Amino acid sequence: MKSAIEVLNAFDTIRPARAADGYKPHKPLLLLLALGRVQRGEPRLVPFVDAEPLLKALLKEFGPTDSESRRHLPFWHLHTDQDGALWDLSAPAALLNRPAGNTPTIGELRSNHVAGGFHPDIDSCLRTTPGLVSACAHRILGKYFPSTLHEDIAMAAGIDLEEPSWVGEPVVQYAAQKPEKRRRNAEFRERVLRAYEFRCCVCDFDLRVGHVPAGLEAAHIMWHTAGGPDIEPNGLSLCALHHKLFDLGAFTLEPMTLKVLFSEHAVSGTRGLSGALRHHGQSIHLPTPLELRPAPDFLDWHLKSVFKKGARPA
Numbered sequence: 001m002k003s004a005i006e007v008l009n010a011f012d013t014i015r016p017a018r019a020a021d022g023y024k025p026h027k028p029l030l031l032l033l034a035l036g037r038v039q040r041g042e043p044r045l046v047p048f049v050d051a052e053p054l055l056k057a058l059l060k061e062f063g064p065t066d067s068e069s070r071r072h073l074p075f076w077h078l079h080t081d082q083d084g085a086l087w088d089l090s091a092p093a094a095l096l097n098r099p100a101g102n103t104p105t106i107g108e109l110r111s112n113h114v115a116g117g118f119h120p121d122i123d124s125c126l127r128t129t130p131g132l133v134s135a136c137a138h139r140i141l142g143k144y145f146p147s148t149l150h151e152d153i154a155m156a157a158g159i160d161l162e163e164p165s166w167v168g169e170p171v172v173q174y175a176a177q178k179p180e181k182r183r184r185n186a187e188f189r190e191r192v193l194r195a196y197e198f199r200c201c202v203c204d205f206d207l208r209v210g211h212v213p214a215g216l217e218a219a220h221i222m223w224h225t226a227g228g229p230d231i232e233p234n235g236l237s238l239c240a241l242h243h244k245l246f247d248l249g250a251f252t253l254e255p256m257t258l259k260v261l262f263s264e265h266a267v268s269g270t271r272g273l274s275g276a277l278r279h280h281g282q283s284i285h286l287p288t289p290l291e292l293r294p295a296p297d298f299l300d301w302h303l304k305s306v307f308k309k310g311a312r313p314a
């Protein structure tokens with residue numbers, strides 16, 4: 001059995017699939033799904049056919065457009081991370097011994113009754129160390145997803161984040177880094193909100209409680225977890241609601257015109273001026289200095305990696 005520290009480190013060193021067209025959260029989402037199974041005391045190995053609907057739903061909601069069509073890839077490829085020390089596969093030898101690059105299809109995973117789960121060393125440590133599942137889940141969420149989505153993703157993956165986290169040596173070190181991160185976050189927020197004159201650039205929300213802006217947040221256009229920098233051209237001042245919708249990919253900004261584009265997947269029963277979709281096609285409230293405005297490169301990333309394609313008709 002591995003120690004709790006070794007297990008946490010194993011989650012820190014997965015190779016996320018990255019491609020030219022954006023960021024691939026396939027493996028992190030599969031790991032969260034598997035952590036949820038452990039937390040609920042379900043068997044170590046899950047048949048691909050049983051995991052498939054949940055994985056598909058998670059990818060559809062939190063992954064780039066169409067990522068659910070490649071749901072078999074993390075289930076299969078996670079096995080090659082750390083030489084199989086993290087993710088274990090039960091499959092016919094003929095399938096397992098295929099040369100790299102010859103990945104089985106979804107149909108082959110189904111018909112060969114392929115099952116997967118954490119390696120027994122990892123699995124037994126997760127099940128016997130109180131709070132370790134929660135600590136690992138926090139680690140994955142913090143590394144790959146913006147905080148606006150943590151609760152939603154955990155709930156969809158069936159993980160209870162309320163469970164007190166295992167507190168060990170690496171968690172203490174992690175906590176020691178936090179003040180620096182907090183300071184950076186606070187500076188970024190202040191600079192972005194000031195550039196947009198303390199209002200939501202989509203809906204003009206600008207409530208203050210006393211002198212303090214309330215419900216207003218600085219969003220990263222290219223997620224911080226995907227390498228997006230803490231600079232104004234990668235930031236937007238958004239109300240809490242529009243921040244969440246932006247991180248979910250319900251809308252984006254057209255990179256050249258900077259107009260609001262809602263996804264055709266975003267549906268609302270309320271139409272017209274009071275409706276949730278009323279800002280579709282509108283220009284946003286922009287900072288006056290050109291150099292503080294959103295940069296097309298970051299908006300391109302959001303359009304390709306986060307936005308739920310396609311856009312609603314104008």
Ligand SMILES: [Zn+2]
Nearest residue numbers: 200203239242
């Ligand atoms: Zn707003």
